Amino acid sequence: MKEKGQTFEMFGVVVLGVALIVLLFFLGIFSVKGYTGASGELTERHELESFKAGVNSILYTTEPKTGKTITELLGIASKKGNTTIYFGPGVGSIDVKKELEWRFDAIYGKGNWYLRIPFPNVSADVQIVAVVDTSASMCDEINKLVTDVPEILEGIRAKGKKADMTIFRLGTPSCCIEENGKLVPFDINKAKTTDYFHMTTMPQTYQGLQCKNPCGARGSSDEDWGAGLECAIMMGPYKGPGEFGWRENVIRVAIPISDELPGGIECGCPSAISRRFFDRGMKKAIDEEIYVFGFRGDSCGIANTLRDGVCEREDISNYGGIPYCACSRGAVADWMHDISNATGGEMYNLSYVVDSADAIEKLIMSIQPNRVPYLEAGTIPPKDVKNMRSVTSLLPITVLGKYVELFVYNWNKG
């Protein structure tokens, strides 16, 4: 019995010792683990804070040409819905996305970050300049425009869409309109103007440029909607007595309204001359990012002309052997189509008189600012990424009095 007792006694001591060692071993591991774990957490915390601080630092840096901070540029880009901002001829265009990318790449490395800013929905005002051919064949369309468009604009504004229009007429129409079944001389000066609808005569020259040119000796300067378009875009809509100019942050639209080629003499004018006037207008529209909606008149059929104070009905389809009708449906339509397509607009065929005013309403209601929905930069995060850090900041858009959210993500490769 004593022998067994001694064996158990020794065995008990060994078990106790082993248990004590195991207990201390684990206690030791956990106490060290506490420090190493805290150390790891501290490092991760530091990296997160450093990432947040980095995003704020980048947003505060300035773009050298404009002196504007990245936050300001992002605010403007959000307002415009475009990541490229044009700051005029002195500065040129600034690509905000590129400005962000090189900074983030330099700090966090290529492929280690991703950024997204959803742009707000902004409904921009519409400003229209219309350049109107005032030859007799356009008499009815002009009459319809000046009669109906002011009311259309009021109606559109009542629906919450803000638009205004300035008509630059290339001459003074000498034609007649039908009133109560009778032809009476059309006096454009009696046309009503409102706060949002203005009419003015295109000057002969503007900033040294000829705004109204005939095609050679036989053409007519009141049909030069090419050079006229260039001058109208440069001048901009009516602002006040003797003042013209475009407002900031609006959708800018130009409408040439004609049934003839710039400078006249339907399709018999040496094409290079008409084309030169046309190209001036198109280039200006493209350079200034103006939407052009070409309104092609139809010079087929009867026109009401005014000669020596007498109204006459004349078939102008092939007047004096000149193929007005064929030209308006051929080259004029083609050119109007070309300029509309090149600038993001659309051509309207004015087959009927009422079409001109209706087309104005349709385009104002349908035109949307050319906006991108968001700015996205960097690399889309890989699916298996570990320890991703993220920051959400608010960016002010001061001109709108709004904020947009900026989401930035950062991770370590591998």
Next chain:
Amino acid sequence: MNCENKLKGKAKGQMSFTLKPFTMLMIIIMLIFLYVYLNSNEVKKEEAKKDLEIRSASTDILLLLANSEDCLAYQLPSGVSAYANIIDVNKLEEFSEVYNGIEPSCARNYDFGFRVEVVEIVMTSMGPREAKKWSFGVQNFSREYHNNLVSYWMPVALKYSEKEVGIGKIRLTIFDGDLQKVAGFLDRSCTMGRAGLINQTSQAFQISYPISYEGGQLCIGMKNKACRKTLCDINMENITAKGNYRLEVSFERPNRLILVT
């Protein structure tokens, strides 16, 4: 029967005679094992604690440098507040001149030494490149004489003027060691002496390498010495052997510390 009982009793006595010393031996082995284990565990724990302390200090120093108007943060002309994480380049120029070889007082940590490097990043035709560099803090630190070294960086905005703000990185290298501890003690004593708070103080140190004061700098080591600046001039006898020392200092105006071991 008696004879049988006698034989049994003898066997039991022999067993007890063998088992007791064996048990004792086992207990001694276990105790030795426990002592060694606990000791090594304590060392590991101490190392982990030091690592945690140095990391924590480095985060504090970086934040102070980039956010305090006493350090590098850009301060509004009105002087009311400072911008966080936006570094005033004028202050940076000043710091790299004034604090060449010593840590700036606005972010001084008396337990560790550190060095700061700020790098400007600019866009070139070849892509983003590091351009101008500024540095301050301890310039010369030898790996031989420090126990821990941690390096952290953080992006910062560099403000040149109201209309010109660039991007850069601030990189902090923080380390500990005998030289940094002694220098920290001396600098703290100097600061307090200058402020008229304490004229005499002492602290115990375990020193592993010789420490001397040469050419206005506190140095450690025999041949490949690592030296650093101190705030006050030091009047001391060189510490030539490793060991435990109690350093006693007294401050003398305007800028001198008398060090006695």
